[in-house]
Amino acid sequence: MKKLTISILSVFALLLMVNCQDDNLAFGVLNTPTDLKVTTEIVGKTAALPNGDGSGKIKFTSTAKNAISYKYIFSDGTSKNAPSGIIENSFATPGVNTYTVTVIASGAGGVATNVTLEVTVFSDFKDEAAVQFLTGGSSRKWYWAQKEPGHLGVGPNVAWSDPTFGVKNYYPDFYSAAADEKSATCLYNSVITFSKEGQQMKFTLDNKGQTYYNGAVKGGGDDACYPLTITGAKIVTLSKSDSFITKNPGSSTQTRGTVLNIADGGFMGYFVGTSSYEILSITDNRMVVRVIQSGNPFLAWYHTFTTTPAGAVITPPVVTNYTDLKFSDEFNTDGAPDPTKWGYDLGAGGWGNAEAQTYTSAADNVIVQGGNLKITAKKSGTGYTSARLKTENKYEFTYGKIEVRAKLPIGGGTWPAIWSLGQDYATNSWPKCGEIDFMEHRGNDQNVIHGTLHYPGNSGGNANTAKTTIANAASEFHIYKTIWSPTAIQFYVDDKLFHSFVNSSSVPFNSDFFLILNVAMGGSFGGAIDPAFSQSSMEIDYVRIYQ
Numbered sequence: 001m002k003k004l005t006i007s008i009l010s011v012f013a014l015l016l017m018v019n020c021q022d023d024n025l026a027f028g029v030l031n032t033p034t035d036l037k038v039t040t041e042i043v044g045k046t047a048a049l050p051n052g053d054g055s056g057k058i059k060f061t062s063t064a065k066n067a068i069s070y071k072y073i074f075s076d077g078t079s080k081n082a083p084s085g086i087i088e089n090s091f092a093t094p095g096v097n098t099y100t101v102t103v104i105a106s107g108a109g110g111v112a113t114n115v116t117l118e119v120t121v122f123s124d125f126k127d128e129a130a131v132q133f134l135t136g137g138s139s140r141k142w143y144w145a146q147k148e149p150g151h152l153g154v155g156p157n158v159a160w161s162d163p164t165f166g167v168k169n170y171y172p173d174f175y176s177a178a179a180d181e182k183s184a185t186c187l188y189n190s191v192i193t194f195s196k197e198g199q200q201m202k203f204t205l206d207n208k209g210q211t212y213y214n215g216a217v218k219g220g221g222d223d224a225c226y227p228l229t230i231t232g233a234k235i236v237t238l239s240k241s242d243s244f245i246t247k248n249p250g251s252s253t254q255t256r257g258t259v260l261n262i263a264d265g266g267f268m269g270y271f272v273g274t275s276s277y278e279i280l281s282i283t284d285n286r287m288v289v290r291v292i293q294s295g296n297p298f299l300a301w302y303h304t305f306t307t308t309p310a311g312a313v314i315t316p317p318v319v320t321n322y323t324d325l326k327f328s329d330e331f332n333t334d335g336a337p338d339p340t341k342w343g344y345d346l347g348a349g350g351w352g353n354a355e356a357q358t359y360t361s362a363a364d365n366v367i368v369q370g371g372n373l374k375i376t377a378k379k380s381g382t383g384y385t386s387a388r389l390k391t392e393n394k395y396e397f398t399y400g401k402i403e404v405r406a407k408l409p410i411g412g413g414t415w416p417a418i419w420s421l422g423q424d425y426a427t428n429s430w431p432k433c434g435e436i437d438f439m440e441h442r443g444n445d446q447n448v449i450h451g452t453l454h455y456p457g458n459s460g461g462n463a464n465t466a467k468t469t470i471a472n473a474a475s476e477f478h479i480y481k482t483i484w485s486p487t488a489i490q491f492y493v494d495d496k497l498f499h500s501f502v503n504s505s506s507v508p509f510n511s512d513f514f515l516i517l518n519v520a521m522g523g524s525f526g527g528a529i530d531p532a533f534s535q536s537s538m539e540i541d542y543v544r545i546y547q
Contacts, residue, residue, distance in 0.1 A: 030107070030108060030109040030111050031066040031107055031108065031111070032066065032107055032111045032112070032113060033064040033065060033066045033067040033105040033106070033107045033111070033112065033113045034064065034065045034066065034113065035063075035064055035065050036062065036063070036064040036067070036103070036105045036113045036114075036115050037062070037063050037064070037115075038060060038061070038062045038103050038115050038117060039060070039061045039062075040058055040059065040060055040061075040117075040119055041058065041059040041061075042057075042058050042119075042121055043055050043057035043058065043059065043088075044057075049122070051096050051120055051121050051122035052121050052122050052123075053122075054122055054123060054124035054125065055090065055123070055125065055239070055240055055242070056090050056091040056092055056093075056121055056122070056123030056125060056239060056240075057088055057089070057090050057091075057121075057239070058088070058089055058091065058119055058121055059086075059087075059088045060072060060082075060085075060086070060087050060088070060089065060101070060103070061085060061086050062082070062085035062086075062103050062105065062115075063085055064085075064105040064113060066107045066108075067085070067105035067106065067107055067113075068083075068106060068107055068108060069081065069082075069083050069105075069106045070082045070083070070084075070085040070103060070104065070105050070106070071103070071104045071106070072087060072089065072101060072102070072103055072104075073101070073102040073103075073104070074089065074091075074099055074100075074101055075099050075100035075101070076091065076092075076093065076099060076235070076237070077200070077235040077263065078235050078237060078261070078263035078264070079263055079264050080263075080275075081265065085105075090123075090237065090239030090240075090259070090261060091121050091123055091237075092123060092125065092126075092237035092238055092239050092261075093123060094123055094124060094125070094126050095122070095123065096120065096121070096122045097120070097121065097122075097123070098118055098119070098120045099118065099119055099120075099121070100116060100117075100118055101116070101117050101118070101119055102114055102115070102116045103115045103116075103117070123239075125238070125239060125240040126238070127238050127256075127258045129506075130238060130256065130258050130260075130279060130282060131196065131201055131238070133282045133283060133284060133287070133506075134194040134201065134236075134260075134282070134287075135194045135195055135196040135201060136284075137196065138195065138196060139193060139194070139195040139196070140193070140194055140195075140307060141191055141192065141193050141307065142191075142192040142193070142194070142287065142305040142306070142307060143188075143190075143191060143192075143305060143306055143307070143308065143309050143310060144182075144187060144188050144190065144269065144303075144304075144305060144306075144310070145286065145304040145305055145306040146179065146180050146182070146183070146187075146188050146310045147179050147180065147310060148179065148304055148306070148466075149176060149177070149178055149179055149465075149466070149467075150172060150176035150177065150302070150304065151177055151179075151303070151304040152176075152177040152181075152182065152187070152270065152301070152302070152303060152304075153171075153172025153174070153175055153176035153177060153301070153302045154172050154174045154175050154293075154299055154300065154301050154302065155168060155169065155170075155171055155172040155173040155174050155299075155300055155302065156168055156169055156173065156174065156298065156299075156300065157169065157243075157244060157292055157297060157298055157299060157300040158244060158298070159244050159247065160244065160247065160248045160249065168461070169244050169245060169248070169300070170245045170248065170254040170255065170280070170290075170460070170461070170462060171302065171460065171461035171462040172300075172301075172302045173461065174299075176302075180310075182212070185212050185223075185224075185225055186207070186208065186210040186211065186212050186225040187212040187225075187269065187270060188310060189207060189208040189210065190205060190206065190207050190208075190211075190212075190268075190269035191205075191206040192204070192205055192206075192268060192269060192305065193205075193206070194236065195233070200235060201235070201236040201237070201238075202233040202234065202235055202236060203233065203234045203235075203236045203262050203266055204232075204233045204234070205230050205266065205267070205268070205269065206230075207228060207230055207269065209227060209228070209229060210225045210226065210227055210228065211225065211226060211228040211230075211269075211271050212224070212225050212269070212270050212271065213225070213226055213271045214270070214271060214272045214273070214293065214301075216293070216295065216296060217271060217272055217273045217293070217294060217295065218271070228271075234262050234263045234264050234266040235262075235263040235264075236260060236261065236262055236263070236266075237261045237263075238258055238259065238260060238261070239258075239259045239261060240257060240258070240259070241255065241257045241258060241259045241278045243255070243259075243278055243290070245278070245280075245290070250460075252432075252456065253430070253431045253432070253456055253457070253459045253460075254280065254457070254459065254460070254462065255278060255279075255280050255281075255290075255457065256278075256279045256280060256281060256282065256456075256457055257278075258278070258279045259276050259277065259278050259279070260276070260277045260278075260279055260289065261275065261276045262275045262276075262277075263275070268289065268291070268303055268305075269303070270301065270303065272291060272292075272293045272294060272301055273293065273294025273295065274291050274292055274293065274294050276291070276292075277289040277290065277291045277303075278290045278291070280302075280457050280458075280462065281456070281457025281458045281462075282457075283502070283504060283506050283507065284307070284502070284504060284506070285306060285307045285308065285502050286304070286305070286306050286307075286464075286502075287304070287305045287306075288302065288303070288304050288305075288457070288458070288462065289302070289303050289305075290302055290303075291303070302462075321401075322399070322400050322401040322483065322546040322547050323401075323546055324546055324547050325544060325545075325546050326395075326397065326400065326545055326546065326547045327341075327391070327395045327397070327543070327544070327545040328542065328543060328544045328545070329341055329342075329373070329542065329543045330371075330541075330542045331368045331371060331372055331373045331540065331541070331542065332371055333368060334367075334368055334369055334370070335367070335368055336361075336363070336366075336367070336368070337366060337368055337373060337389060340394065341391060341394055341395065342389045342390070342391065342394070343389070343390055343391070343392060343393065343394060344359070344361045344366075344387065344388065344389060344390070345359055345388040345390060345516075345518075346359050346360065346361065347359055350520055350523050353520070353523040353524050353525070354522070354523050354524055355415070355520045355521060355522055355523035355526065356383065356384050356413070356521040356522040356523065356529060357377060357383070357384040357385060357386040357519075357520055357521040357522075358380075358383060358384070358385050358386075359385075359386055359387055359388045359518070360385050360386075360387060361387065362385070362387075364376065364378065364385070365377075365378070365385050365386055365387040366387035366389065371541065372539045372540060372541055373389075373517070373539070373540040374537045374538070374539050374540075375387045375389070375416075375517060375518065375519050375537060375538045375540075376519070376535055376536070376537040377409060377414060377519040377520075377521050377535065377536060377537075378534065378535035379533060379534050379535060384521045384522075384529075386518065386519045386520065386521060387518065387519070388516065388517070388518035389516065389517045389518065390514055390515065390516045390517075391514045391515045391516075392423065392514040393514075394514075395514065395515070395545075396423045396512040396513065396514045397512060397513065397514075397545060397547060398510065398511055398512050398513070399484050399485050399486065399547065400483075400484060400545050400546055400547040401481065401482070401483050401484075401545070401546040401547075402420075402438055402481065402482045402483075402484070402515070402544075402545050403479055403480070403481045403542075403543075403544045403545075403546075404418050404438065404439070404479070404480045404481075404517075404540060404542070404543050404544075405477050405478070405479050405480075405540065405541040405542050406418065406439070406477065406478065406480060406538060406539065406540045406541065407473075407474065407475070407476060407477045407478075407538070407539045407541075408441050408473045408474050408538055409443065409474065409519055409536035409537055409538050410443055410446065410474035410536050411443045411530055411533045411536045412443050412444045412527070412528060412529060412530030412533065413443055413444065413521050413522045413526050413527060413528060413529030413530055413533060414441075414442070414443035414519060414520075414521065414526065414533075414536055415440070415441070415442060415443070415519065415520040415521065415522070415523060415525055415526030416439075416440070416441050416518070416519045416520075416538040417437060417439065417440045417441075417516070417517075417518055417519075417520070418437075418438045418439040418440075418480055418515075418516075418517055419435065419436060419437040419438055419439075419440070419515075419516050420435070420436045420438070420513040420514060420515050420516060421433065421434075421435050421513060421514060421516060422434040422435070422508055422511060422512070422513055423511070423512045423513060423514055424511070424512075428508075430454070430459075431454040431455050431456055431458075431459035431508075432455075432456055432508060433508060434453075434454070434455050434507070434508035434509050434511075434513070435452075435453070435454035435455075435459075436452075436453055436482065436484065436489065436509065436513065437450065437451065437452040437453070437454075437465075438451065438480055438481075438482040438491065439451065439480040439493075440452060440525065441473060442525065442526060442527060443526070443530075443536075444526070444527045444528065446473065446474070447469055447470055447471065447472070447473045447474075448467050448468070448469050449467060449468050449469070449470055449473065449480070449493055449498075450465055450466070450467045451465065451466055451467070451482070451491030451498065451499040452464065452465035452466075453465070453489065453501055453507075453509070455507045455508055455509070456508075460524070461524075464501060465499070466491070466498055466499035467498070467499075468493055468496070468498035468499075470493055470494070474536075477539075477541055478493055478494050479492075479493070479494055479495070480492075480493060481493075481495065484503075484509065485503065486503060486510065487502070487503055488500060488501065488502055488503055489501040489503055489509060515543070515545070517538070517540065517543075519536075519537075519538050
């Protein structure tokens with residue numbers, strides 16, 4: 001149902017003609033837009049659902065003679081500019097609600113005509129947890145996570161079925177900024193504040209007078225900073241996402257499915273001409289969002305924010321000094337690994353990672369010899385074999401200090417890992433069950449050690465990760481240590497901390513996990529396999545878990 005009222009905004013022009021030497025001022029014809037018409041389409045409307053499908057979305061189309069632009073003003077306090085007159089708006093208040101909408105059609109010289117109408121639409125979407133994370137319950141400041149690799153990046157915005165880019169549509173596959181890469185620009189000056197006032201959420205951007213613009217949106221060249229004065233708070237609404245990611249087979253692991261809509265052209269520090277951001281993941285101290293570039297819907301930009309200013313002195317979370325040895329294997333008895341401590345995953349395919357090896361329990365691939373466990377990946381005919389050991393159903397644990405002294409394999413395509421998986425993975429599918437990668441290494445990126453966490457919204461190419469470079473990873477033993485507590489998960493190599501993660505009840509790292517040791521070949525992380533590769537081993541001196 002809609003009610004329509006039309007009024008003409010009168011424009012009075014006082015033109016003072018002053019001749020100054022040869023100056024001549026010319027004014028165009030001022031034609032007030034006429035015959036303004038607005039049509040609406042409630043998304044999902046049927047006979048059974050007269051107010052829509054619960055998405056709260058309405059498509060508006062406005063036309064008028066002599067109009068050059070349109071603006072929509074909504075009674076919930078938000079507004080949108082629409083040069084073409086066509087927009088889709090999401091109304092976020094849960095339930096069936098009626099909103100007043102004013103459409104202003106502007107002509108040359110600022111003359112305008114407006115139309116006011118009422119629309120009634122149903123929304124069943126709410127994300128109270130996201131509001132709590134964003135605002136902290138009252139007000140919370142967010143900063144660019146400039147120390148985190150990939151805090152700004154871009155990737156393809158296409159369907160999962162796209163033959164070229166589809167499986168890469170949920171992370172910045174095209175480009176990811178290195179830590180501090182944009183320090184010479186104004187990007188990191190931005191401070192974002194989300195606040196809650198009653199039932200309304202508001203957004204404020206403090207950009208210190210300058211904004212970092214996408215070059216395709218302004219300037220026509222490289223990204224650059226331009227002066228921009230921003231004042232006042234803008235209203236924020238949340239709506240359900242219907243992006244390409246939400247249609248992926250693993251959508252629940254790749255996005256929260258919530259869109260953050262900032263009124264009046266608001267944006268989150270990097271200007272790409274769009275005001276709606278899909279929240280991929282959010283916790284009390286970290287947020288990842290995705291936004292589609294205006295004028296180029298093929299590109300999706302990714303932003304990572306933190307609640308900790310980059311220049312602040314950060315006190316590492318207090319963690320327990322776990323000293324009670326609960327599980328260990330010193331690998332002092334030659335032969336097969338101790339069956340009371342280790343089982344095997346057998347087979348091919350890498351469980352979704354497109355790996356090239358087949359896992360076996362054969363002595364050629366796994367053996368205890370000379371005081372070390374040796375897991376050997378080797379060429380076998382046209383394929384590869386290797387081994388994957390696990391403590392599943394033999395030893396599972398929550399929290400502790402994990403120490404593994406190891407020497408890593410060498411060769412392009414090798415992918416050794418020391419990691420753990422939530423023991424309920426069979427009923428709580430990955431990454432909901434959680435995964436902690438204490439150590440991963442790529443033979444194609446020798447001596448670079450990764451520590452990574454996978455959980456909903458942060459998995460696969462969008463995992464929470466950091467890396468450090470060491471010397472002689474394949475020729476010398478190093479101690480790979482992780483301290484996992486209720487408050488933090490900290491990753492070390494030879495007692496040097498290189499990644500710290502704040503643990504909380506919002507992530508799946510507070511229940512039993514089991515340990516896994518393996519060497520994969522190729523796959524999504526290992527990359528191209530060197531054609532000359534024959535075999536190489538990960539050698540482990542000991543595994544110790546303290547609680």
